[in-house]
Amino acid sequence: MLINDGLVRARGVRYATASRFAKPEPLAWDGARPSERGPACPQPPSALAALVGNSVEGLSFDERCQVLSVTAPADASGLPVMVWFHGGAYVTGSGESTKYEASLLASEGVVVVSVSYRLGVFGYLRDNLGLLDQLTALRWVRDNITAFGGDPANVTAFGQSAGGDSVYALMLVDTENLFHRAILQSAPLGTRSPERAEMTAALRSSISVDESTSVEDALAAQTAAVTEVGPKFPPSGGMPFAPVLDDVDLTAAASRVELLVGHTADDGSPYVPSREHWEAVTELIFAGGARELARDWAAACGQVATYTFRWAPADAPLGSCHCMELPFLFDPDGWRGAGMLAGQEPDPVLAGTMRSLWAGFARNGMDALPSRSLEFGG
Template sequence: MATIDTTTGPLRVEHRDGLTHARGVPYATAERFRPPRPAPRSATVRDATVRGPACPQDPSRLDNVNGPIIDQLEQREDCLVLSVTAPIEAAGLPVMVWFHGGAYLSGGGEAPKYDPDDLAREGVVVVNVTYRLGVLGYLTPAGAGADNLGLLDQIAALFWVRDNIAAFGGDPETVTVFGQSAGGDSVLALIAAPSAKGLFHRAIVQSAPTGARSDRTAMTQAMRAALTGHLDSDPLTASTDQILAAQRHAIAVAQKFGVVSGLPFGPIYGLDPLPITLHQALAEAAPRVELLIGYTRDDAAPFVAMDPRAGAFAELGPLGRRIERFVARRITAKVFGDATTELARNWNDVGGDVATFRFDWQPPDAPFGACHCLELPLLFNGDWSDAPMLAGHPVPTSLAAEVRRTWADFARRGTEALPTRTLRFH
């Protein structure tokens, strides 16, 4: 055990296996439907050896892909915490700030599966962030408060990193933000947000559903109306269970809007802290933010499989499986691949440094191929043995080491550290 002082007070941290772990560290506090405020300084030593909470949420629709993520964590609305993992005696190391995925509806940075011990051993300091989700974080009932609160939480966490990470041996001038799925979408929003400018200079975007980010206005309006109408009590005093029930109702309303309904919640452009359009903001940011962006070969496969219409494929036997794979590849291209290629091309055209990647590796007998989330066990060394996407197989240690080394090298020196600007992981 050791004590590290921060702007929010002294922390009792754990030293184990050559690493410093600080868990469940409050970086901000917030009332329901209100923007975050910096966490007050504690006069007493805070125990940072136990995991913090996750935002209240329903079970994830991807539990049948990556297994349960937050089942070991408490859930509560007071969830603005982060964890830091750093080599003991670290000094001036690059910092990597992780934003988890989960469609802005599920997940949490404190989840054991996201433990970054082996990534930190590559010579970086890793910060895992928990932020508000769903109705509580991204789509407030009419008249109840502000939107984009989850994004404001993330920015508040980055300010905490700026002010405190040197105490853990990190360099606040060498910060890389990275995230997967909704976390990758969050990274793009952070790049676009003027209030996050200067808090990081590199970004890694993993499987962001960029192709599902257009024409969301009508869906958002319908969801807000559904939320407001479904709550029969004051949104500020309703129970958490009532909020989640209204959230489920809003998600059901979103389904009629097609592909965009796959990401019903998320940052709303044109509302604080975001500009009106994503593309113009990214073009302005490209010259100052180095970008590594990519996806997995079969990103969409789990979502195709869970579609109610997929049952028709099963009735066709081997032909149906081939058709399902074809459909999954087409949707992967539409939602993930083509959008990634276009964004990278535009980044390069306006003078930004960019590299792309694709994960093609899959375990033998993998039910969804090289699917959404499959790279996560390669980056994070929590226990993924219950993840159906791995079909009972361990991840290859050499490939996992290559992925972690590549991510850490990018955090250290940017695109110049990469062997090529078009990476493939097999």
């Protein structure tokens, strides 16, 4: 356990274990608060490394990557809990990344939990195993977070990119009231097209991986299949691995989860070569899906607010691109040198405003927001 600057940190706490292609088996917590970061799921290099840097630098890799980290005020008691699900297109990243250091966010009076889960072929080739990992982590929070001063009856799930898409899926499948508010940041909801089920079937038939396949060969098979299958199923092929959901009915989720959903102004810019195209991708994959979800949530009598993040470094070639809001929520030291920042620092005033609003929403929901339509920067 680490205690520094009035905060308690526990790294790499194991919430479950699983053999390859097996469902997670929950692990009872023994009260230990380790200080070493846990492993990341085996993965290929990130397609956005030039933009955001190496999100798994310094981490080990292991298929048994069901770990979480907790950051909490040392004197915490009954504080709201924020559970973070990282992005990376369901194929890269880790909740143990130094990029998700949550000291500044926790200092807003919340307990922050960062979750790692299985990715790619290990998590989504069969049976939504990565999603089951995430549900198991939320149950760990329910059962154990009081030991860190968190309130299990006031939990917010939040995530960015594939992590935001994870929160969307979790809202629909959670029947245990494991969380009560949700923040979806740049969730690629536009990839949830009718073609996704067909594409998933095509991936499963083209990837020959079993329990005896080496990790290296499994990742090579994953890469080859994505290269072959993904382009055949636009726009779903932009994120080939993801939870496969049954017919979506928002009614139950909207009745129990307060929702904040939004995107960056130029989310699509890293994926296409011209401004004309990046505006189209932003709308198709990110902005349009966020607006549609907000409308549907309200129509289902749910409480919902939206946001747009517009801040961009001066002369930044990709504008307010995908991931740009992350250095404003998490400690900026982990983002130094990220290409998207063009050598500049996040605006500290705006960063403080965002962290305060995110923590306020976790504490008091819609009552903490100054508007149901928020704008940051720009």
